[in-house]
Amino acid sequence: MFQKIITSQLNPPRFLLLIFLVFITVGTMLLKLPFATTDGITIIDAFFTATSALTVTGLIVVDTGTAFTLFGQVVIILLIQIGGLGIMTFAVFIFLMSGRKLGFKEHVLITQSLNQNSVGGIILLARKILLFSLAVEFITFILLCVFWIPVFGWKNGVYASFFHAVSAFNNAGFSIWSDSLSSFIDHSFIMVIITTSFIVGGVGFTVIFDIWKKKRFKDFSLHTKLMLVGTLLINLIAFCFVFLLEYYNLDTLGGLSIIDKIKAAYFQAVTPRTAGFNTVDIGALNHSTLFFMIILMFIGAGSASTGGGIKLTTFFAIMFSVLSFVKKKEDIEVFRRSISDRTVVRSLAITVIGFSFILVGIFILDITEDAPFLKIVFEAVSAFGTVGLSMGLTGELTWVGKLIIPMIMIIGKVGPLTLAFALANQPKVRVRYAKEDILTG
Amino acid sequence: MFQKIITSQLNPPRFLLLIFLVFITVGTMLLKLPFATTDGITIIDAFFTATSALTVTGLIVVDTGTAFTLFGQVVIILLIQIGGLGIMTFAVFIFLMSGRKLGFKEHVLITQSLNQNSVGGIILLARKILLFSLAVEFITFILLCVFWIPVFGWKNGVYASFFHAVSAFNNAGFSIWSDSLSSFIDHSFIMVIITTSFIVGGVGFTVIFDIWKKKRFKDFSLHTKLMLVGTLLINLIAFCFVFLLEYYNLDTLGGLSIIDKIKAAYFQAVTPRTAGFNTVDIGALNHSTLFFMIILMFIGAGSASTGGGIKLTTFFAIMFSVLSFVKKKEDIEVFRRSISDRTVVRSLAITVIGFSFILVGIFILDITEDAPFLKIVFEAVSAFGTVGLSMGLTGELTWVGKLIIPMIMIIGKVGPLTLAFALANQPKVRVRYAKEDILTG
Ligand SMILES: [K+]
Ligand SMILES: [K+]
Numbered sequence: 001m002f003q004k005i006i007t008s009q010l011n012p013p014r015f016l017l018l019i020f021l022v023f024i025t026v027g028t029m030l031l032k033l034p035f036a037t038t039d040g041i042t043i044i045d046a047f048f049t050a051t052s053a054l055t056v057t058g059l060i061v062v063d064t065g066t067a068f069t070l071f072g073q074v075v076i077i078l079l080i081q082i083g084g085l086g087i088m089t090f091a092v093f094i095f096l097m098s099g100r101k102l103g104f105k106e107h108v109l110i111t112q113s114l115n116q117n118s119v120g121g122i123i124l125l126a127r128k129i130l131l132f133s134l135a136v137e138f139i140t141f142i143l144l145c146v147f148w149i150p151v152f153g154w155k156n157g158v159y160a161s162f163f164h165a166v167s168a169f170n171n172a173g174f175s176i177w178s179d180s181l182s183s184f185i186d187h188s189f190i191m192v193i194i195t196t197s198f199i200v201g202g203v204g205f206t207v208i209f210d211i212w213k214k215k216r217f218k219d220f221s222l223h224t225k226l227m228l229v230g231t232l233l234i235n236l237i238a239f240c241f242v243f244l245l246e247y248y249n250l251d252t253l254g255g256l257s258i259i260d261k262i263k264a265a266y267f268q269a270v271t272p273r274t275a276g277f278n279t280v281d282i283g284a285l286n287h288s289t290l291f292f293m294i295i296l297m298f299i300g301a302g303s304a305s306t307g308g309g310i311k312l313t314t315f316f317a318i319m320f321s322v323l324s325f326v327k328k329k330e331d332i333e334v335f336r337r338s339i340s341d342r343t344v345v346r347s348l349a350i351t352v353i354g355f356s357f358i359l360v361g362i363f364i365l366d367i368t369e370d371a372p373f374l375k376i377v378f379e380a381v382s383a384f385g386t387v388g389l390s391m392g393l394t395g396e397l398t399w400v401g402k403l404i405i406p407m408i409m410i411i412g413k414v415g416p417l418t419l420a421f422a423l424a425n426q427p428k429v430r431v432r433y434a435k436e437d438i439l440t441g
Numbered sequence: 442m443f444q445k446i447i448t449s450q451l452n453p454p455r456f457l458l459l460i461f462l463v464f465i466t467v468g469t470m471l472l473k474l475p476f477a478t479t480d481g482i483t484i485i486d487a488f489f490t491a492t493s494a495l496t497v498t499g500l501i502v503v504d505t506g507t508a509f510t511l512f513g514q515v516v517i518i519l520l521i522q523i524g525g526l527g528i529m530t531f532a533v534f535i536f537l538m539s540g541r542k543l544g545f546k547e548h549v550l551i552t553q554s555l556n557q558n559s560v561g562g563i564i565l566l567a568r569k570i571l572l573f574s575l576a577v578e579f580i581t582f583i584l585l586c587v588f589w590i591p592v593f594g595w596k597n598g599v600y601a602s603f604f605h606a607v608s609a610f611n612n613a614g615f616s617i618w619s620d621s622l623s624s625f626i627d628h629s630f631i632m633v634i635i636t637t638s639f640i641v642g643g644v645g646f647t648v649i650f651d652i653w654k655k656k657r658f659k660d661f662s663l664h665t666k667l668m669l670v671g672t673l674l675i676n677l678i679a680f681c682f683v684f685l686l687e688y689y690n691l692d693t694l695g696g697l698s699i700i701d702k703i704k705a706a707y708f709q710a711v712t713p714r715t716a717g718f719n720t721v722d723i724g725a726l727n728h729s730t731l732f733f734m735i736i737l738m739f740i741g742a743g744s745a746s747t748g749g750g751i752k753l754t755t756f757f758a759i760m761f762s763v764l765s766f767v768k769k770k771e772d773i774e775v776f777r778r779s780i781s782d783r784t785v786v787r788s789l790a791i792t793v794i795g796f797s798f799i800l801v802g803i804f805i806l807d808i809t810e811d812a813p814f815l816k817i818v819f820e821a822v823s824a825f826g827t828v829g830l831s832m833g834l835t836g837e838l839t840w841v842g843k844l845i846i847p848m849i850m851i852i853g854k855v856g857p858l859t860l861a862f863a864l865a866n867q868p869k870v871r872v873r874y875a876k877e878d879i880l881t882g
Contacts, residue, residue, distance in 0.1 A: 288807035349766040366729035373815035
């Protein structure tokens with residue numbers, strides 16, 4: 001059947017979208033099984049949870065730790081693992097397991113959905129991604145066990161470590177505790193383990209493998225350099241903003257010691273670009289901090305990573321292009337390389353389409369949900385960035401909201417451009433017209 | 442002195458910005474004169490009012506009709522007239538009056554700030570703009586007199602007609618009545634006169650002159666075609682949205698008859714793209730309607746018009762470019778013409794810079810103002826689009842807010858790109874680097 005779908009008329013983006021929807025349907029059905037939940041669940045809540053897990057978002061309509069049985073939680077963590085690896089990496093893995101060889105069409109499908117330029121070595125890449133993911137998850141798991149087994153005992157400690165290791169590396173933001181990681185706000189080691197794990201997961205596989213292979217910064221690809229410097233810079237700026245803006249807020253950092261303020265600010269600064277765990281009450285943050293976080297959530301993590309959003313490099317490509325234009329430079333220069341116009345137009349398309357989907361989502365939610373505007377915007381952008389932070393709207397959503405938010409999650413995870421390609425018709429042969437300028441601005 | 446400034450090292454954008462600030466300073470001083478106000482005014486409120494008038498925004502911190510004397514109101518209407526004509530058209534007019542000839546440098550200054558491509562005939566254009574403006578204002582004035590003299594008597598009727606004619610054509614949104622035009626919500630003729638006047642003013646001089654010269658649609662320039670079809674389309678969509686969203690809202694359209702609903706919805710649909718008059722209480726509109734209006738205000742009116750925002754053609758250029766990219770077309774085609782990549786990059790720059798300024802503004806206002814997020818966003822975008830609609834925040838602004846909002850007005854009126862050029866350093870000769878692609882999205 002798999003073979004049949006691929007060899008049919010489906011283009012890669014449509015195929016990717018289809019396989020996504022299949023996984024969500026299966027996930028929904030599994031979570032709806034009587035023994036998946038302690039007290040039953042509506043079909044729409046099961047759909048919401050399955051989508052949130054597969055897109056590694058982490059927004060929840062029911063409490064993961066109490067509403068789901070062990071079986072339900074394992075379904076969730078499996079969906080997270082599949083979504084985090086990337087649906088297509090997972091498909092490659094299935095192929096490898098079944099012992100079959102990939103044809104040209106399958107190669108194209110997989111390379112496109114993995115955002116890779118070359119077809120060669122794609123199976124090798126998939127294997128590398130899988131091994132790397134499992135390795136980091138395993139290390140995270142072991143380190144968490146060291147701290148949590150003494151606290152929770154063998155059985156619960158191992159399980160909590162396993163669940164949060166997978167959830168952290170895949171930037172899923174799911175937690176078996178209803179207050180997320182708030183109890184560990186002052187526990188430095190847990191914070192370092194979790195944040196390192198999700199930053200490594202969020203920077204993107206291509207970056208990790210480039211560093212592994214080339215070792216020295218000056219040999220890295222432009223993409224890797226941009227991601228490394230960019231991630232560092234944006235996290236630093238975010239830390240300063242959260243720290244300063246929340247310094248006197250008694251509901252968040254205000255009551256903490258200066259050291260704990262730094263720890264909590266760091267955690268809350270690095271998490272909005274896709275991880276989605278929280279150690280402070282998001283709803284209690286200042287409006288300015290929340291607005292700043294909305295921008296971070298929209299930007300998101302790295303390309304070909306476990307995260308969502310328009311992606312950090314997309315953001316930089318647009319910024320650099322605008323700067324070049326204002327400075328009347330002919331080329332867009334970064335690290336002694338120039339970015340092509342095509343990359344800029346591609347970035348523009350991603351941003352505009354993503355932004356448009358969010359606008360439509362916010363507009364509909366404004367009609368259906370009885371909530372402040374900021375709460376709605378925060379929720380919608382959190383879904384798009386597959387972040388999972390919430391000011392508390394998730395639990396109050398109407399059934400329309402419970403359909404709209406998962407749709408935004410899917411757009412954020414599949415990528416606005418991939419989705420647009422999936423929906424667009426194939427181009428026809430056409431005449432070319434004369435150029436004519438229009439006035440703008 | 443004028444000559445000396447021009448021949449100095451100032452580039453056109455810097456010069457434009459400077460002359461803007463000079464006019465605002467003069468306006469502030471005039472409004473601060475004891476006989477300009479009935480009861481005195483703080484310097485910051487005078488600054489706010491002068492900026493709001495010169496940028497034809499219409500946001501007000503004091504009531505125009507009661508706080509200002511006739512002298513103060515005349516200062517305001519003069520600032521509106523200068524700002525509406527365009528500072529540079531006004532400068533050309535001063536030159537003509539003084540009998541001097543324009544040098545090449547002055548030509549370049551004026552062509553650039555008028556958004557014109559050719560240097561030739563610029564004086565002719567300035568004269569045409571002035572005559573056209575005065576003509577439409579005069580017609581609007583006469584028509585308003587017909588209805589208002591019987592109601593308000595000769596003196597007050599003539600004055601009200603004069604004030605609102607100038608304010609309407611220049612899309613200023615200032616009114617001598619504290620409830621704007623709310624008393625005329627069901628008066629069809631007043632509505633038609635006012636809206637026609639500000640739509641003509643907001644479509645842009647180049648469009649008007651193109652229509653005048655060419656007569657037939659198929660002969661029009663691409664810019665004119667886009668503006669005509671675009672204005673019609675966006676107003677139609679806006680009408681449908683406002684009508685449907687507010688149909689049952691008892692605080693706005695709900696209590697009106699179906700005919701009055703249509704009238705009021707039409708008025709409130711065409712005004713957000715820059716005119717800024719209102720006939721219903723903006724604060725009472727649904728969140729969805731307000732959010733939709735925010736998008737309209739950001740887009741704004743036509744290039745080289747009396748309005749602000751990123752401009753309708755900028756918006757279309759980006760939309761068409763994204764559509765072409767998604768459909769994998771090589772050219773960006775509109776009306777059997779193709780738009781150049783340079784236009785797209787220019788549009789991108791305008792939008793991103795404008796958007797960034799607004800984001801920074803909203804962020805600061807989130808810290809300083811104690812108001813709901815939607816109210817702040819609405820106010821900031823209203824200032825950027827030089828629209829002048831408000832959910833009521835203007836009257837409650839702190840002194841920081843009273844500085845930030847006028848700054849956003851100036852950015853919206855001068856244009857984000859012009860401002861960016863004014864602030865940017867001149868390019869140096871530089872090496873060109875090899876192209877390298879990065880992953881985006
Ligand atoms: K997440
Ligand atoms: K206005």
